[in-house]
Amino acid sequence: MSEAPDIEALDAEDALANRRADFLIPGGVIYLDGNSLGPLTVRARDRIACAVTDEWGAMLIRGWNEAGWFHAPQRVGDRIGRLVGAPPGSVTVADNTSTNVFKCLSAALAMRASRKVILSDSGNFPTDLYIASGLADGLGQGHELRIVAPEAVKAAIDDSVAVMMLTEVDYRTGRRHDMKRLTAKAHEAGALAMWDLAHSAGAFEVDLTGAGADFAVGCGYKYLNGGPGAPAFLYVRPELQEHVRPLIAGWMGHAAPFAFDLGYTPLEGIGRMRVGTPPVLSLAALDAALDLFDGVEMAAIRAKSVSLCETFIREVERLCAGHGLRLVSPRDPEIRGSQVSFAHTEGYAVMQALIARGVIGDFRAPDVMRFGFAPLYLSHREVAAAAAVLAEILETGSWDRPEFRARAAVT
Numbered sequence: 001m002s003e004a005p006d007i008e009a010l011d012a013e014d015a016l017a018n019r020r021a022d023f024l025i026p027g028g029v030i031y032l033d034g035n036s037l038g039p040l041t042v043r044a045r046d047r048i049a050c051a052v053t054d055e056w057g058a059m060l061i062r063g064w065n066e067a068g069w070f071h072a073p074q075r076v077g078d079r080i081g082r083l084v085g086a087p088p089g090s091v092t093v094a095d096n097t098s099t100n101v102f103k104c105l106s107a108a109l110a111m112r113a114s115r116k117v118i119l120s121d122s123g124n125f126p127t128d129l130y131i132a133s134g135l136a137d138g139l140g141q142g143h144e145l146r147i148v149a150p151e152a153v154k155a156a157i158d159d160s161v162a163v164m165m166l167t168e169v170d171y172r173t174g175r176r177h178d179m180k181r182l183t184a185k186a187h188e189a190g191a192l193a194m195w196d197l198a199h200s201a202g203a204f205e206v207d208l209t210g211a212g213a214d215f216a217v218g219c220g221y222k223y224l225n226g227g228p229g230a231p232a233f234l235y236v237r238p239e240l241q242e243h244v245r246p247l248i249a250g251w252m253g254h255a256a257p258f259a260f261d262l263g264y265t266p267l268e269g270i271g272r273m274r275v276g277t278p279p280v281l282s283l284a285a286l287d288a289a290l291d292l293f294d295g296v297e298m299a300a301i302r303a304k305s306v307s308l309c310e311t312f313i314r315e316v317e318r319l320c321a322g323h324g325l326r327l328v329s330p331r332d333p334e335i336r337g338s339q340v341s342f343a344h345t346e347g348y349a350v351m352q353a354l355i356a357r358g359v360i361g362d363f364r365a366p367d368v369m370r371f372g373f374a375p376l377y378l379s380h381r382e383v384a385a386a387a388a389v390l391a392e393i394l395e396t397g398s399w400d401r402p403e404f405r406a407r408a409a410v411t
């Protein structure tokens with residue numbers, strides 16, 4: 001049995017600890033689900049109140065100009081761009097991630113019209129695969145969605161592939177693809193590379209420019225803490241932007257929306273990927289939540305994330321040995337995102353028991369208990385305490401109750 005790490009020492013040297021006070025996490029809760037829905041911040045709460053009362057309420061339609069609503073998708077997109085290694089003018093906030101997958105994938109396929117294969121993997125999030133398969137059918141041009149195992153992606157890249165469409169971090173296991181290497185391989189084969197950063201943005205350093213990625217999408221409500229239903233973002237490599245012809249050509253992507261021309265002329269740059277009116281109130285919350293990333297290097301966030309995850313794995317394995325838990329995340333942090341997953345045959349009920357004790361993670365079928373680690377508000381002490389609660393639940397069998405076995409609509 002390994003020694004318990006010196007939890008207090010790890011927290012004492014934590015340079016991000018001062019951000020915690022900005023998060024409104026209920027007392028008694030250890031929140032390990034920020035990878036699914038980031039918590040409310042003081043700033044977002046206050047900003048929404050202001051956007052409702054002082055902007056919508058007082059300015060009415062003048063808010064589009066006077067409160068900067070019209071330019072917010074671009075301005076907030078640039079703020080996210082800084083977190084994912086994208087230059088100003090290459091990221092915009094828009095729609096939700098699913099819709100952005102559709103928009104980016106359709107644009108990418110049109111740029112490789114002679115090729116018919118969309119290559120993805122079985123670790124991708126289902127909505128991305130549904131969108132790709134629906135698009136392939138809907139285009140009626142003989143496109144095929146080819147799904148291989150995550151380890152088989154590299155070998156499956158050949159000159160039939162139009163677009164390699166991957167999610168960097170597997171939502172279930174936390175396994176992380178090598179974005180740079182796979183993008184290079186796709187480019188060698190003449191394919192385009194599109195990345196979903198849902199579990200990457202705000203969790204660790206992403207370098208879209210350095211990796212040469214062509215398209216990317218990601219969520220606003222996970223590690224970016226934009227709130228339920230926050231708008232998502234998308235990226236198009238600057239050199240490609242002028243070649244993108246949006247399949248969903250809407251007025252917010254028009255060069256002159258208020259000229260009300262009958263014909264569509266795309267806006268210069270990334271803005272053409274916008275479609276309709278942005279969700280101004282949600283966007284205000286996302287904008288305010290992003291303040292917490294100001295003055296922080298993503299490298300510092302990553303270092304703490306690794307430390308939190310390592311602490312959790314060590315504590316769970318030390319305290320819960322013999323209780324049927326199996327680490328399904330990679331043990332090597334180099335190939336792991338900011339989450340740790342353990343499989344257990346009664347994973348659903350065990351997770352419900354944990355949640356009842358204030359340790360909030362989530363469950364992914366068939367047997368995965370998933371714990372996300374967001375460095376801006378978690379301490380090592382909380383992570384160790386969560387492991388201790390898990391150990392106690394397994395030790396006492398307190399998970400074995402009908403109310404913990406009853407499945408809710410959202411797991």
Ligand SMILES: *Cc1c(COP(=O)(O)O)cnc(C)c1O
Nearest residue numbers: 096097098125127167171196198
């Ligand atoms: C969470 C997640 C989504 C969610 O898409 P929405 O359209 O926002 O519901 C998409 N892709 C991945 C990889 C995700 O993890």
